[in-house]
Amino acid sequence: MAENNSHVELTDETAPYTVLIVDDTPQNLTILGELLRPVYHVRAANSGERALRAAHTEPKPDLILLDVMMPVMDGYEVLRQLRQDSVTHNIPVIFITAMTGSDNEEHGLEVGAVDYITKPFVPSIVLARVRTQLELKHARDRLAAENDWLEREVARRMRENLLIQDLSVRALACLAEARDNETGHHIVRTQAYVELLVHKLAQHERFCDALSGNRSGMVIKAAPLHDIGKVGIPDAILLKPGRLTPEEFEIMKTHAEIGSHAIKKAMADAMAAADSVTANQAQGAFAFLEVANEIALGHHEKWDGSGYPAGLAGDAIPAAARLMALADVFDALTCRRVYKSSMPIEKATAIIVEGKGSHFDPDVVDAFLSCLDEFSDIAIRFADPVSLGE
CATH class of the missing domain: 1.10.3210.10 (Hypothetical protein af1432)
Structure with missing residues (x-):
């Protein structure tokens, strides 16, 4: 179970994805950790400040489950700082909260959360939404990698074409020069x-x-x-x-x-x-x-x-x-x-x-x-x- 004065490492060395759980209530950290650990590499933090530090340490999280109502630094502020940081701004965040009002959910999505899970947790819903967001992230990462490769390939071919153009021009010029x-x-x-x-x-x-x-x-x-x-x-x-x-x-x-x-x-x-x-x-x-x-x-x-x-x-x-x-x-x-x-x-x-x-x-x-x-x-x-x- 998570301690109040540190972030908790709940690990599975074979898990393909890392999920960071952020909640100031130890019981919630335990419930979510035991639910996700069989499938994912799980890390936990019990405050917004520790969550920000954990997001920068290896293994960096692929997804963050973030409690909204926390003392000192609430989930909205944590998300704001995550989005302003070039290292963490692309990490998807799912808000977890006991608040059920549609206004709260709408506000959470407006500030950048990708989904919203309410307490008490329904295991099947939590697993389904976590899996969906990780699959989306995997697809985005793969697309980004392919786009990077395509950009490098286009740049390489452009360099080749420019080199061919330069060599062709030089060859034509040398043809004239060879006669003189x-x-x-x-x-x-x-x-x-x-x-x-x-x-x-x-x-x-x-x-x-x-x-x-x-x-x-x-x-x-x-x-x-x-x-x-x-x-x-x-x-x-x-x-x-x-x-x-x-x-x-x-x-x-x-x-x-x-x-x-x-x-x-x-x-x-x-x-x-x-x-x-x-x-x-x-x-x-x-x-x-x-x-x-x-x-x-x-x-x-x-x-x-x-x-x-x-x-x-x-x-x-x-x-x-x-x-x-x-x-x-x-x-x-x-x-x-x-x-x-x-x-x-x-x-x-x-x-x-x-x-x-x-x-x-x-x-x-x-x-x-x-x-x-x-x-x-x-x-x-x-x-x-x-x-x-x-």
Whole structure:
């Protein structure tokens, strides 16, 4: 029988569930304990304070039978504190009381009890209601565990899909780079430069819309595709060991439109093959390809309108392309090519600054200057075997 100055442990080591009985009357603890012990692991507490402590100690209760009318701390207060505690707020509580009024029962359910058992106890009713609540808890716990597993599995597959997307983008970029063997780590460096600029300008009033939410990540991930159109340039021009003639340069310039056409065709083919559900699910991929298209088509446009292929000027040039333009030129200046030596970072920086307001968006140049040390670190860390003015 429960003692008045401690909580009582009535245990059955083989029982699958633990039931905590809380009542200030030793006789009630004994009756309920003897009734439940053949089926469950039973613990008991004879006050609200001890009940709260017992709810935190192992084995933690799967269900609490809680007397309403107790001195010092009644059942309502015990339940309130259980619900406020992240450790105990999901433990189902059945109120036990001698009060039989419907108002009392309604109030008990309103404050969070899952059921209501009146005294004197009817053994079959007590067992049935305890079993029902434990079965419900088991079902909830199993559902929660399955939901946790599903969330982890969805997260894992999303990571896999993102990795596949990143690898696919990198593979396509490397395909273009492989045909232009002078570029070395060009796509690695330019992507890193674009990432620096994105982070610097994401909160800028002129760029916040273009770089908000997921778009900032899309711009960074799409940067390696800026020269994808070079796969369509003849080897005699792309690999020419020297400067291009004006006629050859006109052909080289078409790589921007070739890349854009390839990306748009991929989007159109995918959209044509997709049903309404698949098309809706693919909106994120299409948004990414839209950004990739902006970069591939517009990274040779100039702020003053003298660039190609469309001669766009100012804010008519997509923001992602404006960032890519500076990153691409900086990398071209600081790296060796068959037709030129690499240029010291200081001289390349001076050329970038000279192009502020003509070749480049002035705010992009300012962002570049604010993170010039990081640009230099990237240029050195991922330098080609012969570059940087050596």
